[in-house]
Amino acid sequence: MSAESNKRSVTVGIFVLVGLVIFVAGVFVLGGQQKRFTRSLRIMAVFNDISGLKVGNNVWFSGVKIGTVKRISFFGNSQVEVDMDVEQSSQQYIRKDAKATIGSDGLIGNKIVVIQGGTISHPEIEEGDRLQTVAALSSDQILETLQENNRNLVRVTQDFKALVGNIRRGKGTVGAVLTDSLVANNFKMAMANLEKASVNTAAITGSVSRFASKLNTKGTLANELVTDTTIFRRLSRSANKLENVASNADKTVGTLGQVSQNLNRASEKLNNNNSPLGVLLTDQETATNLRITLRNLNEGTRLLNEDLKAAQNNFLLRGYFKKKAKEDEKRKADSTDASQK
Amino acid sequence: MLSDTKASPAPPPEKPAEPGRLTRLFLSLADVASFVGRFFREAFLPPYEFGEIVRQCYEVGYRSLLLISTTGFITGIVFTNQSRPSLSEFGATSWLPSLIAIAIVRALGPLVTALIAAGKVGSSIGAELGSMNVTEQIDAMEVSGTDPFKFLVVSRVLATSFTIPILTFYTIFVALIGAFINVNANEQTSFPSFMQEVFGAVTFLDIFASLFKSIFFGFTIGIVGCYKGFHSSKGTEGVGKAANAAVVTSMFLIFIEELLALQIISALRGS
Numbered sequence: 001m002s003a004e005s006n007k008r009s010v011t012v013g014i015f016v017l018v019g020l021v022i023f024v025a026g027v028f029v030l031g032g033q034q035k036r037f038t039r040s041l042r043i044m045a046v047f048n049d050i051s052g053l054k055v056g057n058n059v060w061f062s063g064v065k066i067g068t069v070k071r072i073s074f075f076g077n078s079q080v081e082v083d084m085d086v087e088q089s090s091q092q093y094i095r096k097d098a099k100a101t102i103g104s105d106g107l108i109g110n111k112i113v114v115i116q117g118g119t120i121s122h123p124e125i126e127e128g129d130r131l132q133t134v135a136a137l138s139s140d141q142i143l144e145t146l147q148e149n150n151r152n153l154v155r156v157t158q159d160f161k162a163l164v165g166n167i168r169r170g171k172g173t174v175g176a177v178l179t180d181s182l183v184a185n186n187f188k189m190a191m192a193n194l195e196k197a198s199v200n201t202a203a204i205t206g207s208v209s210r211f212a213s214k215l216n217t218k219g220t221l222a223n224e225l226v227t228d229t230t231i232f233r234r235l236s237r238s239a240n241k242l243e244n245v246a247s248n249a250d251k252t253v254g255t256l257g258q259v260s261q262n263l264n265r266a267s268e269k270l271n272n273n274n275s276p277l278g279v280l281l282t283d284q285e286t287a288t289n290l291r292i293t294l295r296n297l298n299e300g301t302r303l304l305n306e307d308l309k310a311a312q313n314n315f316l317l318r319g320y321f322k323k324k325a326k327e328d329e330k331r332k333a334d335s336t337d338a339s340q341k
Numbered sequence: 342m343l344s345d346t347k348a349s350p351a352p353p354p355e356k357p358a359e360p361g362r363l364t365r366l367f368l369s370l371a372d373v374a375s376f377v378g379r380f381f382r383e384a385f386l387p388p389y390e391f392g393e394i395v396r397q398c399y400e401v402g403y404r405s406l407l408l409i410s411t412t413g414f415i416t417g418i419v420f421t422n423q424s425r426p427s428l429s430e431f432g433a434t435s436w437l438p439s440l441i442a443i444a445i446v447r448a449l450g451p452l453v454t455a456l457i458a459a460g461k462v463g464s465s466i467g468a469e470l471g472s473m474n475v476t477e478q479i480d481a482m483e484v485s486g487t488d489p490f491k492f493l494v495v496s497r498v499l500a501t502s503f504t505i506p507i508l509t510f511y512t513i514f515v516a517l518i519g520a521f522i523n524v525n526a527n528e529q530t531s532f533p534s535f536m537q538e539v540f541g542a543v544t545f546l547d548i549f550a551s552l553f554k555s556i557f558f559g560f561t562i563g564i565v566g567c568y569k570g571f572h573s574s575k576g577t578e579g580v581g582k583a584a585n586a587a588v589v590t591s592m593f594l595i596f597i598e599e600l601l602a603l604q605i606i607s608a609l610r611g612s
Binding site: 005008009011012015016018019020022023026027029030031033034036054055056 | 392395396398399402403406503504506507508510511513514536537540541543544545548552611
């Protein structure tokens with residue numbers, strides 16, 4: 001093979017290689033973009049209306065493309081089942097209570113399936129799960145709402161027109177304000193008063209300012225109160241003491257309360273006819289008996305005194321009483337001496 | 342009495358009747374079918390002319406690269422510029438990359454490459470083989486024991502069928518670069534963003550459809566050029582006619598194929 005032929009073969013080889021590189025790179029970039037080479041899982045959603053969604057349209061979750069629509073088929077009577085392949089890496093973020101809706105990629109863009117919501121309390125989606133769906137707002141519904149808004153706007157502008165007409169004719173409060181000269185004079189006076197009030201406010205502000213400056217002047221009582229830390233410490237201690245006194249007073253009051261409770265219980269017992277003291281204090285019959293008994297006792301005591309006096313003069317006991325009288329005299333004499341010393 | 346018994350001269354032998362227009366059409370169709378059938382038969386049967394195939398790849402592919410790349414680059418710029426006003430009316434100039442990508446990958450890339458190749462390569466093949474036919478080099482090859490069909494036709498058709506798809510990918514790539522330069526200059530779109538939009542709009546079906554379409558375009562250019570050259574009329578005029586017919590016929594067939602491909606791909610795409 002000649003050198004020229006070799007050169008030509010090498011050139012053709014490079015030409016073909018570069019062409020194949022462009023092709024393969026395109027395929028891989030496209031595959032990467034369409035998530036063809038990523039692991040995915042198949043989930044489903046049943047819609048009443050898919051608004052022109054097509055196979056190959058994107059699936060978004062939180063604004064991120066996570067998969068594509070793989071199959072669209074009728075389901076039940078008139079519903080449509082949409083099968084989607086979503087990336088396995090996004091599985092952990094999509095919960096079983098997430099909802100699917102049909103959206104649009106821009107104002108006039110392609111239709112997309114939007115998965116939204118889902119709470120962390122629910123488990124993550126699995127292969128073959130069927131998501132709940134939310135009916136998307138169609139352009140017809142939007143136009144219907146806009147039409148309603150337009151009607152309201154017409155009513156509002158008509159009302160506003162009537163209102164402005166009344167104001168111009170001087171009707172109502174606002175009309176009077178704008179057209180009545182008396183109201184204008186009152187308004188002027190109110191403004192003048194307001195001006196005076198603002199002057200007064202300025203004077204008050206000046207006074208407050210002067211007071212504040214005095215507060216900052218050292219040696220004044222206010223400044224001492226505000227700045228002297230010794231006084232504050234003493235005040236603090238006094239307050240603590242007062243607090244202690246108050247707590248002691250509380251305790252005392254508590255004790256007094258207990259005492260009064262005890263007294264109450266005692267008085268209840270005294271008032272009770274079944275207790276001895278209650279009987280003594282409240283029963284009339286017992287009181288009468290007691291009085292008779294005491295009278296008998298007085299009588300008995302008087303008679304006993306006579307008997308004892310008679311006994312003292314008895315020869316058997318006379319010696320004992322004499323001896324006792326002597327001992328008493330002697331004790332008195334000893335105590336008198338001790339006091340004199 | 343002399344009888345006029347002189348025998349009248351024998352009538353000249355009757356020429357075979359000229360076939361009608363319809364018959365000629367069917368005959369030429371049969372001839373084309375036979376030519377194509379012979380190509381497939383010779384392509385799969387040994388011996389294989391690898392050296393000649395590589396030489397033809399060099400001639401058809403590498404020698405056309407600069408012309409086709411330049412055309413593709415200009416196509417990208419021009420198409421972007423022409424599409425911008427329509428999109429800007431809707432405030433949708435951000436869709437330019439998607440629009441250009443779909444247009445270039447699906448249609449413009451294969452079509453521009455095939456048309457340029459038909460003009461450059463088809464005419465060259467028609468003229469070369471026509472000239473060889475006129476100067477009886479083809480007969481000489483046959484006498485010398487070389488199969489002219491295998492050496493001249495199979496190698497060229499295989500080379501065009503193989504290199505046109507590669508040239509198509511070059512064209513697509515260069516056209517997208519041209520489009521990016523234009524979009525970047527006007528909309529300040531970055532390269533990653535541009536490519537994101539491009540590959541967001543294109544599908545695998547688009548890429549593989551372009552690949553298969555360009556294989557057919559390459560085959561058409563090669564087979565038409567070879568057929569017209571092989572069947573050129575004698576004389577110097579025949580060479581020019583063969584070259585011209587090769588270009589016109591292959592371009593016409595390319596558009597027909599594009600139309601058929603569009604129907605098939607639309608059916609596959611489901612829209």
